[in-house]
Amino acid sequence: MIRFEHVTKRYADGTTAVDDLSFEVNEGELVTLVGPSGCGKTTTMKMVNRLIEPSEGRILLDGDDISGIDPVQLRRRIGYVIQQVGLFPHKTVLDNTATVPHLLGVKRAKARERAAELLDLVGLDPRTFGHRYPDQLSGGQRQRVGVARALAADPPVLLMDEPFGAVDPVVREHLQNEFLRLQQAVRKTVLFVTHDIEEAVRLGDRIAVYGQGRIEQFDTPSTVLGAPATEYVADFVGADRGLKRLSVTPIEESDLEQPPVVHLDDPLPAKLDAPWAVVLDGDNNLHGWISAEHARVHSGTVREHARRMEAWLPVGASLKQAFATMLQHDAGWIAVIDEHSEGRFLGVLTPARLHEALRRSTAADARDIPRAEVELETVTGA
Numbered sequence: 001m002i003r004f005e006h007v008t009k010r011y012a013d014g015t016t017a018v019d020d021l022s023f024e025v026n027e028g029e030l031v032t033l034v035g036p037s038g039c040g041k042t043t044t045m046k047m048v049n050r051l052i053e054p055s056e057g058r059i060l061l062d063g064d065d066i067s068g069i070d071p072v073q074l075r076r077r078i079g080y081v082i083q084q085v086g087l088f089p090h091k092t093v094l095d096n097t098a099t100v101p102h103l104l105g106v107k108r109a110k111a112r113e114r115a116a117e118l119l120d121l122v123g124l125d126p127r128t129f130g131h132r133y134p135d136q137l138s139g140g141q142r143q144r145v146g147v148a149r150a151l152a153a154d155p156p157v158l159l160m161d162e163p164f165g166a167v168d169p170v171v172r173e174h175l176q177n178e179f180l181r182l183q184q185a186v187r188k189t190v191l192f193v194t195h196d197i198e199e200a201v202r203l204g205d206r207i208a209v210y211g212q213g214r215i216e217q218f219d220t221p222s223t224v225l226g227a228p229a230t231e232y233v234a235d236f237v238g239a240d241r242g243l244k245r246l247s248v249t250p251i252e253e254s255d256l257e258q259p260p261v262v263h264l265d266d267p268l269p270a271k272l273d274a275p276w277a278v279v280l281d282g283d284n285n286l287h288g289w290i291s292a293e294h295a296r297v298h299s300g301t302v303r304e305h306a307r308r309m310e311a312w313l314p315v316g317a318s319l320k321q322a323f324a325t326m327l328q329h330d331a332g333w334i335a336v337i338d339e340h341s342e343g344r345f346l347g348v349l350t351p352a353r354l355h356e357a358l359r360r361s362t363a364a365d366a367r368d369i370p371r372a373e374v375e376l377e378t379v380t381g382a
């Protein structure tokens with residue numbers, strides 16, 4: 001979708017901001033460009049919409065060399081979101097959002113209708129916010145308007161330059177989560193510049209870690225964290241990269257342990273093969289749990305004695321969420337369910353399994369093979 005071929009940018013004063021850069025962003029993919037200040041991220045991005053022209057090499061958009069596309073035409077295919085949102089101060093939020101489609105010839109009423117939908121999509125109720133002016137919004141709300149406006153012309157490509165850089169960390173995380181949800185719905189091809197490695201790994205399908213004018217590693221967040229290509233990348237992602245990995249590694253079904261299971265209408269079991277059993281209802285959905293000791297000394301049905309289970313997560317949630325849930329509920333294990341089939345119980349995740357999952361995913365990423373096919377022994381060297 002976006003392809004850089006040996007692109008170099010030298011500024012007039014001799015600064016080489018980008019040096020022989022080649023990489024490709026696939027359709028519908030979100031790639032984050034991350035690196036320290038001055039490493040060439042913004043220069044890279046601005047060459048895509050021809051705000052900056054490369055000195056050497058070429059950039060292709062959907063197979064077309066962009067140097068042959070009229071910049072105005074080109075920018076219609078590319079939404080652009082920057083930190084200083086650049087909203088028109090004298091226009092309402094609704095009109096700010098409707099500006100581009102209106103310029104492109106969409107009738108004003110239709111453009112406003114579309115703008116209202118987009119504001120809704122980015123979490124701003126158009127009835128509350130549509131008629132406000134930019135200075136009547138918080139920083140986070142202004143950023144959302146910026147995103148809505150960039151999406152208004154429905155461009156296939158979005159360029160985002162530190163769009164959430166100016167808001168406090170809590171709002172920032174909120175905006176990031178909203179943006180991820182939005183991206184799942186709209187599936188744009190996104191280049192996202194940030195100097196924050198946390199933001200890069202949270203948002204990126206793949207991340208490009210920049211050194212001076214060059215990409216040091218271009219890979220999935222879990223591979224960059226699990227197997228940094230160079231010392232520089234290892235340093236940049238930080239000594240706590242193991243912790244960061246938790247947040248980008250999902251719980252998979254193959255990670256789960258199968259404990260003893262009883263059903264609500266069963267009589268209390270006199271003996272269990274484990275200190276506890278998971279309790280399911282008639283549809284095999286999670287109900288709760290029961291301890292073996294309790295079952296041994298009482299009588300009646302499971303229903304009368306089962307305890308509710310608070311510590312559960314859907315499959316696909318991150319290992320970090322799993323760890324947090326264990327801590328929050330002071331639980332030695334958590335139940336994992338399939339949200340897509342009305343909460344069917346899939347198994348449990350224990351701390352040992354969590355640890356295995358993390359190690360297995362590092363090894364799989366490093367060797368580019370599916371996680372389920374990696375044996376733990378081959379990782380630990382046992």
Ligand SMILES: Nc1ncnc2c1ncn2[C@@H]1O[C@H](COP(=O)(O)OP(=O)(O)OP(=O)(O)O)[C@@H](O)[C@H]1O
Nearest residue numbers: 011013015017036037038039040041042043044195
């Ligand atoms: N117009 C210019 N003329 C000369 N040098 C420039 C110009 N614009 C940028 N540079 C230099 O090019 C290098 C890359 O700048 P760029 O803005 O792409 O970095 P960046 O990674 O986006 O940094 P930041 O995170 O601070 O925005 C820097 O050394 C910068 O000083």
